[in-house]
Amino acid sequence: PGSTLKPFVGLAGLMTGAIQPGTTFRETCDGAFQFGRRAFHCWDPHGHGTLAFRDALARSCDVYFYQLGIRLGLERLSGFMKQLHVSDKAGIDLPQERRGLFPDVAWYDKHYGAGRWSRGLVLNLAIGQGEIALTPVKLAQLAALIANGGTLVRPHLIHGVEADGGPIPAALPSGDSTGIHIELSSSALANVRAAMEAVVSDPHGTGYAAKVDSVRVAGKTGTAQNPHGNDHALFICFAPVEHPRIAMAVLLENAGHGSTAAAPLAQKVLQEFFHP
Numbered sequence: 001p002g003s004t005l006k007p008f009v010g011l012a013g014l015m016t017g018a019i020q021p022g023t024t025f026r027e028t029c030d031g032a033f034q035f036g037r038r039a040f041h042c043w044d045p046h047g048h049g050t051l052a053f054r055d056a057l058a059r060s061c062d063v064y065f066y067q068l069g070i071r072l073g074l075e076r077l078s079g080f081m082k083q084l085h086v087s088d089k090a091g092i093d094l095p096q097e098r099r100g101l102f103p104d105v106a107w108y109d110k111h112y113g114a115g116r117w118s119r120g121l122v123l124n125l126a127i128g129q130g131e132i133a134l135t136p137v138k139l140a141q142l143a144a145l146i147a148n149g150g151t152l153v154r155p156h157l158i159h160g161v162e163a164d165g166g167p168i169p170a171a172l173p174s175g176d177s178t179g180i181h182i183e184l185s186s187s188a189l190a191n192v193r194a195a196m197e198a199v200v201s202d203p204h205g206t207g208y209a210a211k212v213d214s215v216r217v218a219g220k221t222g223t224a225q226n227p228h229g230n231d232h233a234l235f236i237c238f239a240p241v242e243h244p245r246i247a248m249a250v251l252l253e254n255a256g257h258g259s260t261a262a263a264p265l266a267q268k269v270l271q272e273f274f275h276p
Contacts, residue, residue, distance in 0.1 A: 002222030002258065003043075003060045003206075004139055004236045004249070005128030007146060007192050009068060010057055012080035014188035018071045021191045022052045029063035035120050040066050043223065053191065058198035058205040060221060062127050069126025070119075077122060078104035083182060086134065090141045091154045091178055100134040107131075129225060136234075139249035143236040146192060147218070147244035150182040193218055197241050200263075207235060209263040212270045216241035219266065221258030230254040235262035239270060246273055 013019040030047040032039045042048065042062040048055075056064035069077065081087070081102040089097050101107075103125070108117045124130035134142075137155055144153050154176050161168045196218035199207040206221040219237030226232055233255040238247040248266060255261040 001128040001132060001134045001139060002224035002232070002234055003128055004220050004222035004234045005132065006057055006060065006065055007196055007220050008081070008084060008142065009065055009077065009126050010053055010195065011184070011188055011192050012072060012077055013068050014191055015080065015185055016072065016076055019053060019068060021054065024050050024052050025064060025067040027063065027067060029061050033063045033066045035066070035123060038120065040123050054195040054198055057195035057220070058202045060206045065126045066123045069122040074122045075105055077125065078102055084142065084145070085152060085180060086142070090135070090137045092137050093157050097137065098135060100138050101132060103131045128222060136249045136251045139236050140247055143238050143249060144247035145182070146189065146196070147238035147247050149189060150184040152178040152180040154178050193241060196220055206259040207263045209259060210235065210237060210267040210270065212267060212274060215239050215270065215274050217270060219263070221263055223257045226254065231256055233258045233261035235266045237266055
């Protein structure tokens with residue numbers, strides 16, 4: 001998922017008390033973060049300087065989230081993602097939907113051997129890289145969860161089926177509710193929503209290309225590294241912020257950056273939805 005995961009990592013930090021909205025880290029972003037013998041680079045080689053949570057998310061500063069990942073630790077981060085049901089199916093009415101993966105301590109112990117993996121793995125996980133795997137449908141469901149305050153809504157391909165002008169009840173999809181509501185701090189949610197809105201509304205935000213006139217949009221760009229070719233471009237969003245009506249995830253394979261490929265496409269969908 002790349003950096004589209006950062007709002008949920010930030011939510012984990014705020015919910016567990018690992019950070020406050022105004023938290024800054026000792027290591028400022030100069031384009032890279034040294035951990036052990038390895039330098040973990042930020043997407044912006046010039047760096048972002050010292051940022052608190054809102055601007056770190058708006059500008060998608062990797063160095064901020066590397067340090068948040070270390071502060072959380074793998075056990076707390078993976079535990080919070082389990083609470084969000086990140087690895088579960090979204091429940092869409094398609095037979096081929098696959099589960100996602102957010103690895104935990106047991107997963108790494110099984111695949112690498114107990115204690116034979118580096119604590120530095122959490123740095124990659126904190127920016128949505130590494131072994132994490134999520135479907136676009138799941139990302140849209142998670143964007144809606146931030147929008148609605150913690151409810152996992154079941155997405156559908158089919159709204160209804162009619163014959164001779166009337167509905168066929170047996171053909172209707174099952175209800176929109178998964179029955180899962182996650183208790184989330186209202187203040188933590190408010191801070192994540194505000195930071196996601198800054199992604200789009202702030203001229204320095206990575207999702208500024210998704211801006212729509214007269215509509216408050218909250219979003220997050222992502223650029224996922226791909227060993228088989230060009231990076232994948234992603235963008236998640238919901239709108240309007242004050243009373244959400246739509247949530248979406250955009251994935252453009254091998255298209256480059258989320259800011260220059262996925263966000264402009266999301267803007268076209270939002271424009272058609274709100275100003276057809």
